[in-house]
Amino acid sequence: MAQIELIGVSKTYRNHVAVRALGDVNLSITRGEFAAAVGPSGSGKTTLLNLIGAIDMPDNGVIRIAGLEVTSTAPGRLAEFRLRHLGFVFQSFNLFPVLSVLENLEFVPALRGTPKRERVERAEGLLADVGMIELRNKRPDELSGGQQQRVAVLRAILSEPDVVLADEPTANLDSENAALLLDMMERLNRERAITFLFSTHDPAVMNRARRLVRLKDGRIIADETRES
Amino acid sequence: MRIALSFGVFLLFTCEAPVRAAEPDALTIAKKCDTALKGKTQHGTASMTVHTPEWQRTLDMVFWYDYPDEDFVRITGPAKDAGTGTLRLGSNMWTWLPSVERVIKIPPSLMLQPWMGSDFTNDDLVKESSLPTDYTHRIDGETTEDGDVCYRLIATPKPNAAVVWGKLVLLIRKTDYLPRREEFYDDRGALAKTLYFDQIRRTGDRNYPMRWRMVPQNKPGHETTLSFSSLEFDRPVPASVFTRQNLERHF
């Protein structure tokens, strides 16, 4: 059963000029996939991620995620939905500069009402698991770009979402850090069966993805699943 | 026909004259009333009883008036007040207090204060203001007061008259121009007090109300009655009566 389903989805941005970001897209992603949306800039991959991430709404079509038809959900309930079911990793500036690494990790569980002791335990556990425990009291500006992104991934999965959406996560990283990031994400994907969906034009990422969805001019032109 | 008409006109003329002669104008009525009450001079004795809800007092007095400018009153009883005297010359007024053997001058500001605790004010007693000269008058019909047919005279103070009232209403007997009632209205038009004249008797050469009753409008239980025992009019009064020396004389 598909975890993510898009049917007939299109989105046009109207700023000064109307730009059609996505047109009549159909997509289906199952649980546990490690997929990437690829394409040149303007191809609609970021829009695709935003729509699946329920932080934007399509003009037409239906989107279902983890059983909820987000396109017919009241906007006021979407924040709650994202809180419980989704995780995000952005290209940069993911972390709250005034919070330590540990506190950044505590953020989403705190929003969900998880008690302090449990939050801290789980966050520390996760940091230890990936060998980053010694960073726990550092502020983001004391970390390297790569470290920040890895912490961002940890934050995204800490509350056990169904899907993690990562928009060009390696764009600002060198190849070594990019590799480390991908290692971590792959491992989490395997161990915890969390679906990862990226948008990227980084070949390193593309190589690691088990499914590639190619977009051009707002349409899916190819959808390849690789056996690994 | 013409004869009847001429006769009618003739009658009209002849009848009109007597009618006009019988009704005096307001000013005349006021003057006659003033004269009837005051005369040129007065000398007499009277007693004044003041009633209040808390106490009642009677003062006996002897007085001389030489209108319009001079008057003298000496209290003759009771003993506590005997010897007190009041002298007015023009607009100046003095009182002699036997208990402290001093004369004190009554300033104009106190002319409205009660005279000797009564409902008559200093001003009422000295009657410095004159009905005919300080007021303008009009007749407002007739009425009967206690069996007497009276003119109803409305007196309004003239603009620069030194008078505190807004209006006076007098009921004046048609027969001899004696007042039966005088109503005092303040300058907002509210009735402040009423003076009743009764016990009209022949005294000396004329009729005179021998009892005057002043009743304030807004002080329930208060009234002052002035009763004349003896009264004579228009006898010449020696000038020495109206002097400070007379006032200060030991009584």
Place this chain on the structure above:
Amino acid sequence: MLFWQMAWRNVWRYRRRSLLTVLTIALGLSFDILMRAIGDGYHEQMVDNSVRAGIGHMEIHRSGYQRDPALLKTLPDLPLLERLVPQTPHLRGYSFRVLGDGLASTAENSSGVRIIGIDPGAERSVTTINRAVIAGKFLDDRMSRPALIGERLSQSLGARLNDKIVLMVQAADGSMGAQLFRVAGIFRSGSPDLDRGVVYLLRKDAQSLFSLGDGVSEAALLLDSSQSVAQARQFLGSRLASARVEVLPWYVVEPFLQQFIELDDAFFYIIVLILFIVISVGILNTVMMSVFERVREFGVMMALGTRPRQVVRLVMQESAVLALVGAVVGAVLGSASTILFAYTGIDLSSYAAGASVLGITTTVMRPTLTIRNLISSDLSVVLVVLLVALYPAFKAAALRPVEAIRHV
């Protein structure tokens, strides 16, 4: 708790700007506190002057006297009052007086006067008239028929020290009372009404003049401060309910004074309001800027699942931090400056002429700080800041995550 930590740290992230804002709030607040204290101080002094000039903090009369004074309306239940009044809490002095009107005369002139029969010892504990004597002496029980008159009365009557004056009154039984008194002293109180229209006599002489026997017209009480009036009133009111008296605080006896104070306070509040509006503009600017500079961060927060009302709360928490820190600093500054001025006093001697119009005869003014004012000033400031912050808070909550994240 995490969010309070976040709010606190977000505030000090922009250290200089936040410090400036805190300072603005603090200065505005301390100005408010100081001004209220100064206002209270000189109002208190005005009341004090009036009170000590004659009316006392409270007056007790026969019921109905205040509305319609009359000589015969003497104080009933004297033994009860004589026993009860000295027990009044916060009492500093009391005096039973005879009040009446009459004519004061000399050979030269007469003048209508208020006659006040006093017990000199008791009166000293209530009013300061004894200190206003400029010639002769204050009344003394050993003197024979003494009168204490004001300077202007002395001039208009031509009555100098040791001269005799006649007081003529209408006594309680309706008769005319007249007695001779000797001018034992002349006073200058500074109040034209007193100096021109009042004659003080020994109470027993006044009682004799007015044929009052043992009767008195009023009891005047002086308390330790006008703040104690409520308590004293409660004490007397509850115990005198069955008596036929009215227990009146000074502001009923002399409402004009209270009205002046209220008007003055109203003006003052307007000034402070304007000040607060100015401060609000600054705060609005600060909070707006801090939101604007973090648009992207808010976007991330909302993408992660923060609801709009939680965003509002976060911004409000930051503003609350600013407000509370500002309130504390302001309270300290305001209190300290008030206490300093209360200690040194504010010297008004160069404004003495103007001050006497207001009824202030002392030349040094001391501000009075009350806890109630301190708290209300603090609360007002905090409230203003929070109110102002609502606008940027809602603006932040209205951000759309998609656009916010893109924001540079």
